[in-house]
Amino acid sequence: MARQSTRISYKSEEEEKKEVTSKDLTRGQLIRYIFDDFLRGFYLVACLFLDGLIIAYMFRYIPNGHFYSRATNLFFSFGLYDLYFVMLIALIEAVVIFYQGKLFRRIWPVGKEY
Numbered sequence: 001m002a003r004q005s006t007r008i009s010y011k012s013e014e015e016e017k018k019e020v021t022s023k024d025l026t027r028g029q030l031i032r033y034i035f036d037d038f039l040r041g042f043y044l045v046a047c048l049f050l051d052g053l054i055i056a057y058m059f060r061y062i063p064n065g066h067f068y069s070r071a072t073n074l075f076f077s078f079g080l081y082d083l084y085f086v087m088l089i090a091l092i093e094a095v096v097i098f099y100q101g102k103l104f105r106r107i108w109p110v111g112k113e114y
Contacts, residue, residue, distance in 0.1 A: 040108060047100045051093060058089045 025033060 036108075043104060043107070047097075051096065054093060054096060055089060058092070061085070
């Protein structure tokens with residue numbers, strides 16, 4: 001017996017064949033359709049750049065912790081104050097990343113069509 005494969009579709013055949021043209025969209029929707037992927041990528045790259053700046057500038061405030069000049073010696077001579085400060089940097093960075101993700105989901109919700 002040959003097994004028949006069934007195709008399950010959540011959309012009707014008419015909805016699958018319908019194409020979106022520029023005449024169907026308003027000017028704002030058309031601009032968003034064209035530049036949406038670019039803006040998403042720019043947002044993600046800008047967030048990564050901001051996170052890098054936060055970490056780099058926060059390390060400047062560790063006393064006697066010239067991170068870039070003595071990076072090999074820094075991890076062997078950590079004091080308790082330095083450890084607390086690094087934990088504070090990690091906490092601040094985690095909070096910033098959390099809110100960046102929430103803002104990303106608010107601007108570009110999942111499954112939203114034009």
